[in-house]
Amino acid sequence: MNEFNTDNIKAQMRKGVLEYCILSILDKNDAYASSLIAELKEAKMIVVEGTLYPLLTRQKNQELLTYRWEESSQGPPRKYYAITEKGRALLKEMDAAWQDVVETLALIRKK
């Protein structure tokens, strides 16, 4: 056990990076909300439904994503999200912004 709640620290660090993660994952493959949660959980970037659904809706409203319904062989239909051209354009800028933040922090941390 730590003096601090490390999970909470990581959660804090993740803030503001979630949108980038979602677009990155969808840039590789279309996915539905539950599978995104599973994938992020595996990568130790825990996200819960109450966070993800509104985020996906926001990104869809910004035309960064589109969606389509697909039948599932086991359970209710799935809402598959796909990244749009506009989403890819933003993703590219996010790559640069992220690089920038990482480099800046490396500088601040060691200087």
Place this chain on the structure above:
Amino acid sequence: MNEFNTDNIKAQMRKGVLEYCILSILDKNDAYASSLIAELKEAKMIVVEGTLYPLLTRQKNQELLTYRWEESSQGPPRKYYAITEKGRALLKEMDAAWQDVVETLALIRKK
């Protein structure tokens, strides 16, 4: 001009990293609010007063920081903040958490 507001993207990316930045800077030298803002601005991590003052107060209340007043030769007295042992302990954990987030994102982005 970009299709997107890049500054806003960076602001988004910075969220959750600010506490880490503050502790990192104070780990090197004691500083007062205005000098912190100047240093972060130089590093292109723009922070405004309305963000920084409450953050410093929170960190002080968590005993991550202490402060002392010092006279200035040109202007009102300055409130110098210093990192505490507890602050350094948290900083160490933040280093690990940050590394983790950076690595995870690198994985997600390229996979």
Place this chain on the structure above:
DNA sequence: TTTAGTACCTTGCGATACAAGGTATAAATA
């Protein structure tokens, strides 16, 4: 027909970043 599994979504709360505005001290300028 009830339970378990999967998938969708919303509401209410708390935390926090930012814009804007306010107070106070000291030095320079009119």
Place this chain on the structure above:
DNA sequence: TATTTATACCTTGTATCGCAAGGTACTAAA
């Protein structure tokens, strides 16, 4: 001497957003 400029502190109100909790609905198995 009065005003302006520069520096430094701080607070209030608003908006955003992540999370906990709870709710709906479809399918298959018990």
